[in-house]
Every structure is written in structure tokens, then in C-alpha cells.
Amino acid sequence: MDELRKIERKKKRFAVRLKNSKKIICTDIPGLNIVLCNVGQATGFKKNDLLLMLEKITPTPIVLKFIAEKGDSHCFIVFSRIEEAKIFYDTYDGTLSGNSDVPLYMCFVESVPNNEIICSSSNPEGLTLIEGFITEDEEKQLYQLFDWIDESNLKNRQVKHYGYEFRYGSNDVDLNQPLDEKIPQECEIIWKRLEDYGINFSIPDQLTVNKYSPGQGIPSHVDKHSPFGDTILSLSLNSSVVMDWKHHSKAYVPVVVPSRSLLVMQAEARYDWQHGIQPRTWDPIIEVRKIDNGLVKVITSETKARGTRISLTFRKTRQGPCNCCYETLCDSRVTADLDEVASHLEDLHVHQVYEQIAGHFSSTRHKPWPKVVEFLQDIPPGSIVLDLGAGNGKNILNRNDLLQVACEYSAGLLSECRSVTRACCVRADVLHAPLCDCRADAVLCVAVIHHFSTYARRRQAIASIARLLRPGGRALVTVWAKDQSKSNYLCKDKVNTESDTYKTAGIHLPVHQNRTQFKHNDVLVPWKLRKVKENKLENESSQTLLRYYHVFEEHELEELCRNQGVVVEKSFYEEGNWCVICQKI
Ligand SMILES: O=C(O)CCC(=O)C(=O)O
Ligand SMILES: [Fe+2]
Ligand SMILES: [Zn+2]
DSSP: OHHHHHHHHHHHHHHHHHHHHHOOOEESSOOSEEEESSOSGGGTOOHHHHHHHHHTSSSOOOEEEEEOOTTOSOEEEEESOHHHHHHHHHHHTTSSOTTOSSOOOEEEESOOOOOOEEEESOOOTTEEEETTOSOHHHHHHHHHHHOOOOSSSOSSSEEEEESBOOBTTTTBOOTTSBOSSOOOGGGHHHHHHHHHTTOOOOOOOEEEEEEEOTTOOEEEEOOOTTTBOSOEEEEEESSOEEEEEEETTSOEEEEEEOTTOEEEEOHHHHHTEEEEEOOOSEEEEEEEEEETTEEEEEEEEEEEEOOOEEEEEEEOBOSSOOOOSOOTTOHHHHHHHHHHHHHHHHIIIIIHHHHHHHHHHHTTOOSOOHHHHHHHTTSOTTOEEEEETOTTSTTSOSOSSSEEEEEESOHHHHHHHHHHOOSEEEEOOGGGOOOOTTOEEEEEEESOGGGOOSHHHHHHHHHHHHHHEEEEEEEEEEEEBSOOTTSSOOOTTOOOOOOOEEEETTEEEEBOOTTSOOOOSEEEEEEEEEEEETTEEEEEEEEEEEEEEEOBOTTHHHHHHTTTTEEEEEEEEETTEEEEEEEEO
16 A cells, blocks of 8 residues: 555656656546656667567557657557557556566556657668678678777777778878778678679779777768769678768658668769768667558657677779769869869960960060079080970070970960970960970970969979979979069059959959059959050050969969979079979989
């Protein structure tokens, strides 16, 4: 009797707590819903314990839902018939049961929490999950083969690589640095078996092993497109896990990935969805239910503990850009787009402008720059000298004993160059010079690279120079400096109030004020076009054109030359320009 009164008091206190925490009301009137007040997820009470209790009642009551929420020491049951709920209540309330050594007590409740999440039951297109892909023995062997302990690893999981090291900064591999350790031959059973499933794939050459302790995960990501090919495989060992799949259309699909299964990611799943594993010690139990004749996935409030999971992610490396048709997550697409904008900008504000100002520009540039004369003075007769971006040819020396080749994109300047110098003239830009590799003894690239509008294109320009030089050959490269304080470019009375911006090729760029200090690295520099008549400038200014410049910081040019097959021998500032002399190695 005393025991019963104690339980009644406990029930009252529980009812108050439940009302406060979940707005759920306990009631004396029997209904379909029961709350078990002192057992739940946190006490280790599982659906199976409930099933055992139900089985002892004849006929076995039908339970529609069992809700054991994370961290709670109570749980809810929804019966299909009130009589059955009553029988359950009468059988077990106040008894020692349910996997517990204290008496179980329960109440009827007006409602139950509904925090189940309903999602589409269809997996991302291109995702194939092959359950039981390997046997338990194979799983054991592979687990032993790949298990390791290494404390000094990633923060949220441990990783190991075969074939090529996966570089976490850039999320790619260096194809020039294959690892000595290739994918172990024990994995070859996988390729053979996959063929039996009729799946089209290339034999992988890169393996990332991820070892997750309970509580660890992997942030949502797409495996970068450009370094890897069309098929990515993930074999799961030892523990199942829920992998979350997210699409930019906001679609979300959790996928239960059991141990011994193989996940095959292709097409949309490979290229257009992100996947990740939440850092938890547990996973929700996911059920597939039929609603209105369709299937849905329900993330229930029930959970399942995770064990240590090792996954083997197999990829095939790719040479060159990705050419998928899924642009949202494609890194190749982004660079291609940026490059397109850049080359359009240069077309408008470098090529077209020089074409228009050729005559006027040429009339302002006469003598070779002293540094060029100095650079070429020791070069032996018979040498091949390339002048990339030769302009009107002012840097072509009046020497008979050199083969001088002038490359210039502006037809106007090139014809000027052709008429006044003895150089071979080629119409081409620096990035596409139609000249053989490794032939030039010397390359000049004076005041050209600052006209390339992305870092990648400026790097490509240096790479072009390196390509054209013979080993041991040298280049003189100069670019306009942002710091003009040590040149006579600045006009003392002028202050840069630079407030104009100009929208061109889809981007806004500041318009520089001539003869003032630069405020930005990427600017449009006005050119006041004057007509040239009978070799004389007409005074009346007719038009202002804008030339694009990337003005360089100190050391930026040296940095651009790094790891491009040249070494910088000398670097200096001269008359508002940063200059390097570099040698091909
Ligand atoms: O553990 C997994 O199955 C996924 C691993 C993964 O996505 C990756 O390494 O890129
Ligand atoms: Fe991945
Ligand atoms: Zn792609």
C-alpha cells in the first residue's frame, strides 16, 4: 500500500515536469497513448524490451509507435486500440519489469511528441547502395588490414591514403607525386564483384581510409570534381552509419549505410549532391513508411549507438578539367567562367584599346629601356631572343647578330614594329605564342604581365616564358608597381581622390587618376587619345580609353615565378616597375 502511494506521488511530480517540458498532459482517462515515466533511451530501454513485454500478453497488443527520445528517461507508446492500451497498463504499471530493477510506472497521456522528420524515400539519382557486398569474414580481414592507431591525425577522424596522398588544403591529389603504397591487392575482389553487378566504372587508383570513432564524422562536401573521375566507391566496415545527402535544391535524404555495404556514387550523387556524416555517438533509426500510397522515409526519435567505423573510399584520379554537366558544385566550371570573364575584360581593355591607340602610343615610346640593353649586352651572337608583347618594337635592338622574334597581339603595333625593326614579327599573345618549347636563349616580357587580370593567367604567362626558354636561358620580366613613390610618375600637386568606378565585362573596377599613387591593385587607367597627323600629335584630345592594369606589390612578381621551372636570380625596382631576371632550370 505504501509502495503504491509512493508511485502515485512520483507520477504526479512526473506529470508536472512533462507538462512543463513538453506541454504533454497526463490523464486518468484511458486512451491510445501511454508514457512510461521511468524508462527510456537514457536508461537503456529499447524497442526490443517493449516487444518482449507485449509478447507476454495474449493477444499481443499492436503498437503503432514507440518514441524514445535522445537523453530522455521516459518514452511513449501509441497503441492501436484503447482496450489493448488498458491491458498493457493494468499488466505492467507498478511492476518490476521492462529491464529495470525499480518498479515501472506509467500514465496515459493526451498526446505524444511528434518530432519525426519525414523525407523523400528516393535516394539521389546515381547513388547505388549494395548491402552485404562483402561477407563477414572479408569484413574482418579488411578491418584488420586497415585498422591502425595514430593519435596525430585529423581532428575529427583518422585518415590514411594509398596511391596518392589526398591533400586536405586543396582537396585534391598531386599527380606528380604518387605514393609508394598502392591500393592493397586485397581490395581487388571489389572490382571483380562490382562487374557482376553490371556497374560501369574505372579501376580506382586512390584510396582514402577513414576511421571514425563514435562521435566523429565528416563535414558535408562533394568530392572535388577535377581531381577525380565519375565513380566514387565507399565500403563500410564494422559499424553502420547514417550519411546525410544534401542537394542545392534543398532536398535532403538521410541514407542508412550498413556495415559490409558498398556505396557507389555516380552521376548526380557524385557531382551534384553533398554528403556528410554528423559527429554523433548515435544515429536515428530511419523507417520507410507508406503514406497515401507513396513511400516516405521517417527519421524516428529512436536511436542506435554507433561503433567504430572504417570506410574505404576508392577514387580514380583524373587528368585535366572535369567536364560534367552539373555546374553548381563543379570546380572546373568556376575556373572556366572566371577565365572567360578575365579574357573578355582583357579583350575590351587591353587588346581593343591598344589597337585603337597604337599610333598615338607608339609616338610616345621610342628608345629601348636601358635595363633591356644591359640585360642583352652579354648575350652571345647567334642567340635567339623573344620579345613577348613587343609593342612597337622599341626594345628590339639594332643588332644583326641576334635572331630577334617580336610577339605582339595588337596588329597596329605589330605593323609599326615590322616597319621599323629587323625582328621576325609574330601576331600572338603571351599565353598562346605559337613557338617551340625550349628554344629561346633570352626572353623579354616588358610591361605585359600586368595586363592579365587573374592570378591564374599571370601564372600562366610566367609558365609560357618558362616553356619557351631553353634550360639555362634567361628572362627579363617587368611589371608596373603599385608603389610609385620612387618614380617620377607622380605629380606632386595631384591627390588621388579616385572615386569613379566603371562597370565593364560584368565587374566594377576603379578608374585610376593618372599621376597619382595607386590605391587598388586592379584598376582601369585612362588613356587620353590624341590624333597623330604627319608625325605630330594634335593637341585636341578626342577620346579617353581605359586600359586594364594589375599593379604589383613588392615581391608579388617573385612569388608569381615560384615553382614554375625558373629561378629568380635578381629582383629590383626601377622607375615604377618591379623587375626580375630569372633563369630556366
Ligand atoms: O566515410 C565515408 O563513407 C565517406 C568518406 C568520404 O566522403 C570521403 O572521404 O570523401
Ligand atoms: Fe566524400
Ligand atoms: Zn564537374
